[in-house]
Amino acid sequence: MENRKRQAGPSNSGSLVYRSSLFPRQPARVLIVEALPPWWSQTCTVLCDALDNFLSLACSLDGPSRIPLLSLYAVSRQQECLLPFVQVRGNLARLRSCAEELRSIPVEGCIRGAARGGELLRQTVLDSLQQFKQYIRHTSNGPQASNMFLEVTVVTSQPGQHILRLLETGLKDADLVSLKRLLVVQIHCETDWDQENLSPKVNHPEADDYLMLGAEIDLQQVENSVLAVEAVLKAWLQEQGGDREHLQLLLPSPPDSPIPVCVKCDMQECLISPALIPLNPGLGEKTESTQDFWPNTKGTANQSQVPQRLRAIKALRADGVCESVLYGLPLVIRPTTCWQLDWDEMETNHNLFHALCHTLQSRDLFLLLQVELAQRSTAGGVCSHYILQPSSSLALLLKPVVSRELLLPCSQLVPAQEPTPDALELLQGCVSQLEEELLFNPLSLSSNLYQYLKCRGLLSQPRYPYRLQPAAPHRDQSQPPEGPKNAGKRASRQPQAQSRHLGANSRVRATVAPLPFSSSSTTASTPSQGPPPAKAPRPPLKLLSSR
Template sequence: MDNKKRPAGPSSSGSLVFWSSFSRQPARVLIVEASPPGWSETCTVVCDALDNFLSLACNLDGPCRIPLLSLYAISRQQECLLPFVQVRGNLARLHSCVEELRSIPGDGCIRGAARGGDLLRRAVLDSLQQFKQYMRYASTGSQACNNASVEVTVVTSQPGRGVVHQLETGLKDCDLVSLRRLLVVQILGAGDRSQDCQSSEDAQTEDSLMLGTEVDLQQVQNSVFAVETMLKAWLQEQGGDREHLHLLLPSPSDNPAQVCVKCDMQERLISPALIPLTPSLGVKTESIRDFLPAVKGNQSPAPQRLRAIKALRADGVCESVLYGLPLVIRPTTCWQLDWDEMETNGSLFQALCHTLRSRDLFLLLQVEADKRSTAGSSGVFSHFVLQSSPSLSLLLKPVVSRELLLPCSLPASAQDPVPCALQTVQGCLSQMEEDFLLNPLLLSSNLYHHLRSRGLLSQPRYPVRLQSAAADREQTQQSPKNPVSRPPRQLQNRQLGSHSKVRATVAPLPSASASSSLGPPPAKASRPALSFLSSSRRAPAPTRQEEDNDDSDSMTVQ
């Protein structure tokens, strides 16, 4: 899951097509309107949500999701609490900035709403100017940003439509070339909730309302989770330069053209593998060793304890919040148990499978903290879903927690599809074979052929000894004036004639052509001299004088 170490060539995984789009992430500017008296109601919520979000964003591995961040506070005056800095690995500085924002007093009053609107306008323009200066400095150094655009988010408790109107009016004649988007986030109070925001059970944020060409409005609840969800939208892919996926359907019977549905991909959660933590979040479920807790020395690992905390309806579990590989759970066959205990345990397991399957229920499990662990209550607790299967077994799947969820608002559409599009899709699906069961034995990924071809290409063509090759390279470097290597066949013949017992240390080479007596072959056909070992001793290497004598003898014979 470490995407920084993965190759970016065409031979890499297809998922890199999606990861590579993170290079277009914009820089972020957060302007917090901390004017009293509304700041006294939103201060704790905004600062807690911002602190939680930055704790996650600073520790994320993989592609860079937030390249740069700047923070402004608008109270009695405009103040830049944080100039543009890199987010990853910079938690200490960002945390101190949040504490400075928390220390702004929320009591008192500010006269004149126009002054607040003017401060917001000046903060937006100042952030754009700071971004231009940073990009000018980064272009000459090693901190260049791939995307020269910035998104500005204004968090306020004032009426959102009025703030949008003030910004649209104040920025109408300004240079906004580097501004990619300006978002106004209104934190709704107790009186605004019934008028301007639709209530929802999970406190999800509403879709942004396009009120102008430059400024958007988003209304959120006055809760830590709602503000966190708004901030976590920064972690999602913001490229939009090209589509991510082409879904190819079979051609309908009446149309020979292939149907292509172009799609975008969106993450539903942050993979726990991107968080470098000592306690496991349950992401490693590929084997039993990954699931069992780590022990020191030669001690046998204690059984992992999962406590059932809730019973869930099967149709209420969304597959998008599950991750990792599932594990099959079956009754134990440990030989250290006696027969009575093993029989009782098997009966309980069978009763659990039957009850869950007959009632169409899942179990929500939480890892029980080890009492011997020194982490105590500060440890990270992972959660799992236990699902019954038709056989006498259960299926264990990791489930994501609140901290790793990303915003995903996809409401169900109440409109019927367009008749022509519906007819096209139905015609495509009618051309496909239909099966009642998914049989993995009918699926082939061409893995064997790929591994075999890769292994054969990586092997050397001739198993020449490394020491002989090294000696040949050294000899070639010592005599650079002889660019053409002489074939060693005469030397081999002389050694074979002087010793009766000779064995080769390499595989036999194919014989040379009959025309070798006409002279030495060209340089591209030469091979390094092969070393031969006698059964008693090694033949001495010929000197340069002996090689010259051999050449004169061969010319005399010719």
């Protein structure tokens, strides 16, 4: 998608995908993995596979940086820093080598006590904070690095509440100014945890005695699967600002107040835009025209390309498809009118298309389509998926659908109770003031696009459609002595200098090139006693060639 060119252009400065002002307060990340037996034997493969998949995606994303710094620690027999703070983008080889080093930690060994493991985790958190301070102190990024903060994620298979209280008690007196959040992720394993084996016993303080460290402390429990661990890591790719609300919804004012009702909201990405993936792997992100949908066959003209083949793999209930997983511009699918088909084949195809539309609409179904295996790209084997929706007319709607790799975690909380009566009555009154339409007609909407384009075209630099004479070369400072010929040239340049001086002080500019002098006008410039010659006919204007 040539992201660098898009960022350079002023017309794309407001794009949500490429705008550099997005993700201004993304924190540096520290991942601490507790690799203690016997749980490490069950979580090693799952965690390392999820980390390897996540790093391959995070290192390849274009656009604004979502993870400015990353550090990785492992806690087994002792704490070990596998990766000091490095930038994520462009460091895929180094990050993957650290993931493989984490995978090589032995999965068998003696069972350590929980207290010993909690002490190692506390020391590791303190060491990561110290490393972060030293990095910020010696970095050359200036004020941007000084405003950065840190989030620490601890992955363990021990009881999450127990580890959380151990860390909270152990870090109570530490300097945690740069720490914004501490997240403990507990991966459930089949091995049961025996609370009686805690050695030594830990006396937990009362809830009122807890010191919240000035940072947010959370516990997240996930199952032992690659998909669940990937969701924890992909949350790092989402915007972590929170300094102000993202948008404000203005509703009509209630009868007893002239002030409109304002609902303040935040925005959250549901998926990673395929446009941020370089090399165009064929994920269907370009659906602006029919040419974008054709298979990319090198050395073959568009007219001779084979048609794209999509295979239906599932029938989906229409009410079970969420619109948030669809992206890109939709394409209208109609029965073909290709002139190379004979009439019988075209009529049969038209009947089949009509029957497909009727079947999907009557049963309220969508079709899930996949690019046929023969059409997949040979470099990596990336394929795209699409949703086919029926319509009331003889047409279908084709939309790209996101795959697992680009899907971001988006947990929507379902309210357990009804809204408050006051808020419900207020919002019902606001919505009732809006005009209702049974059938939406986009022709009733005007975006002021024509006027904007006209104003922009008038303010832009004009392009003259006529061929202008080349400008005179700049005269060198070392000029020859002025003779009769040079004096004549100097006299001929005086009107041009006056015209340039007039053009510099006036906003009026000529829109046509000056006419070249004809032979008759040249003779008329010499003194004579007769009447002035007749004007020469105006020569035709020379338009610029297409070259």
